[in-house]
Amino acid sequence: MRFKQQMLLVVSLLIVIGFAITATVSFVISRQAALEAMVQHELPLTSDNIYAEVQRDLILPRTVSSFMGNDTFLQDWILEGETDIAAVTRYLNGIKQKYGAFTAFMVSEKSGNYYHAGGWLKQVSKTDPRDEWYFRVRLMEEESELNIDPDMANKDALTIFINYKIHGPDGEFIGATGLGLNLESIKSILSEYRERYSNNVYFVTRLGNVLLHDEQHQVAENLSQEPGMKEIVQSILTEPQGSFSYQRHGKTYLLNTRHIEELGLILCVEAEEEKVFDALRPSLIVTAIVCILVTLIVLALLLRVIRHYQAELEGIAWRDPLTSLLNRRAFIDRYAAIRNQHQRNGQPLSLLLVDIDHFKEINDRYGHNAGDLVLKGISEILTEAVRPSDLVTRWGGDEFLLLLSGTDSDNARDIAERIRTRISLEPDLAAISEQRLTVSIGVAEQRDDFDLDRHVQEADSGLYRAKKAGRDRAELA
Numbered sequence: 001m002r003f004k005q006q007m008l009l010v011v012s013l014l015i016v017i018g019f020a021i022t023a024t025v026s027f028v029i030s031r032q033a034a035l036e037a038m039v040q041h042e043l044p045l046t047s048d049n050i051y052a053e054v055q056r057d058l059i060l061p062r063t064v065s066s067f068m069g070n071d072t073f074l075q076d077w078i079l080e081g082e083t084d085i086a087a088v089t090r091y092l093n094g095i096k097q098k099y100g101a102f103t104a105f106m107v108s109e110k111s112g113n114y115y116h117a118g119g120w121l122k123q124v125s126k127t128d129p130r131d132e133w134y135f136r137v138r139l140m141e142e143e144s145e146l147n148i149d150p151d152m153a154n155k156d157a158l159t160i161f162i163n164y165k166i167h168g169p170d171g172e173f174i175g176a177t178g179l180g181l182n183l184e185s186i187k188s189i190l191s192e193y194r195e196r197y198s199n200n201v202y203f204v205t206r207l208g209n210v211l212l213h214d215e216q217h218q219v220a221e222n223l224s225q226e227p228g229m230k231e232i233v234q235s236i237l238t239e240p241q242g243s244f245s246y247q248r249h250g251k252t253y254l255l256n257t258r259h260i261e262e263l264g265l266i267l268c269v270e271a272e273e274e275k276v277f278d279a280l281r282p283s284l285i286v287t288a289i290v291c292i293l294v295t296l297i298v299l300a301l302l303l304r305v306i307r308h309y310q311a312e313l314e315g316i317a318w319r320d321p322l323t324s325l326l327n328r329r330a331f332i333d334r335y336a337a338i339r340n341q342h343q344r345n346g347q348p349l350s351l352l353l354v355d356i357d358h359f360k361e362i363n364d365r366y367g368h369n370a371g372d373l374v375l376k377g378i379s380e381i382l383t384e385a386v387r388p389s390d391l392v393t394r395w396g397g398d399e400f401l402l403l404l405s406g407t408d409s410d411n412a413r414d415i416a417e418r419i420r421t422r423i424s425l426e427p428d429l430a431a432i433s434e435q436r437l438t439v440s441i442g443v444a445e446q447r448d449d450f451d452l453d454r455h456v457q458e459a460d461s462g463l464y465r466a467k468k469a470g471r472d473r474a475e476l477a
């Protein structure tokens with residue numbers, strides 16, 4: 001491989017490796033930062049917001065339930081023997097309508113009757129698991145509780161019940177009342193969070209049963225059934241708050257948990273780790289594009305610089321600094337190829353060896369600078385006199401060697417004659433030497449058995465003849 005290509009390869013490799021290292025390091029750092037932001041800020045913040053919204057949704061129903069538990073109408077109605085069922089039905093229905101509750105209910109301790117907005121529903125029974133709540137409430141120390149149960153009065157729809165105790169005038173327990181709230185409103189909060197932040201939100205009971213989840217998010221019925229959660233489920237159920245990561249279906253999830261004491265539930269907010277990297281992808285793509293562009297630009301510049309210096313070096317190596325003509329080395333380098341090509345094509349090829357007459361005198365009389373000007377002037381005339389495909393060389397000192405393609409000796413001699421006349425009539429050259437400046441030219445056509453030395457020798461013989469014959473002429477060998 002050539003030096004230039006090696007250089008370009010090494011430089012592009014260095015740039016690409018440099019960019020790859022920088023991009024990898026910045027990706028790893030950004031990934032870490034994004035994960036930390038997700039674990040430490042986004043998930044806890046989402047959890048706080050949902051907690052606040054759930055709280056807000058429950059405040060009014062709690063207040064209304066508390067009001068019902070302390071309402072003298074209900075107390076009196078129970079104590080007076082529960083005679084006017086229509087009155088209590090109206091009362092419960094009114095509250096249900098006014099506060100948009102799912103249900104409003106009241107149970108009498110004395111009769112065990114369960115009333116709701118539609119009237120009498122049933123009698124609570126210790127043996128019916130559905131009535132377990134009532135027997136729990138009557139024994140509990142607190143005045144109220146929150147509970148999630150199916151509502152028998154509403155086709156067993158899952159409902160949040162706010163249960164309040166009712167006391168008689170002496171503080172004795174005479175019944176329980178309260179409101180039931182539709183879970184749909186809370187479910188819609190979960191959907192909203194999934195759509196807005198693509199976070200999965202679900203509620204789990206203290207036993208790990210998944211109670212409430214966004215419809216589009218599939219979760220096991222109990223956290224312990226989720227294989228990836230085996231090791232963390234105990235911590236989720238016992239620690240008031242927690243940050244976890246676990247695997248599900250080959251994907252990693254970041255999970256934030258928080259116990260909501262008022263509901264007896266655990267709020268779980270989780271995000272897919274992959275989604276965190278989605279945000280980093282555009283910056284990676286931009287880095288890759290910048291890397292490619294910078295590499296291409298640097299390579300293009302490098303190529304230009306290399307070409308420039310290569311041309312400059314070639315100029316130094318192959319050209320005569322005074323006249324900018326090809327030097328002897330360049331001529332020797334090219335001669336063989338040109339000669340072979342002409343031989344193959346059966347074309348003639350001729351040399352003109354041009355030597356300035358009495359050049360030494362010009363140098364001696366007018367100085368070296370004047371001599372240099374003459375050399376430059378003649379090189380310009382020579383270049384103009386032949387075709388661009390011909391070679392014009394400063395052969396050495398005041399000698400120029402011209403290689404004329406497709407030119408036989410007759411033509412070469414004509415060209416030599418034209419050059420000679422042109423130089424001898426050039427006023428600028430005459431002005432330097434204060435007399436007509438002339439050249440002598442040796443002409444030699446290439447022959448099959450000629451190499452360069454032999455060919456030049458032949459031209460030199462012609463030149464010698466021209467000089468000998470009195471100069472200012474062109475002669476064949």
Ligand SMILES: Nc1nc2c(ncn2[C@@H]2O[C@H](COP(=O)(O)OP(=O)(O)OP(=O)(O)O)[C@@H](O)[C@H]2O)c(=O)[nH]1
Nearest residue numbers: 355356357358359360361363368369371372397398
């Ligand atoms: N100014 C100048 N002179 C040079 C340069 N190279 C060679 N010369 C001079 O060119 C002269 C060549 O002279 P010759 O070819 O030997 O003799 P001449 O005076 O040209 O005489 P004839 O060739 O016999 O007509 C020498 O004096 C060299 O010093 C150059 O680059 N610049």
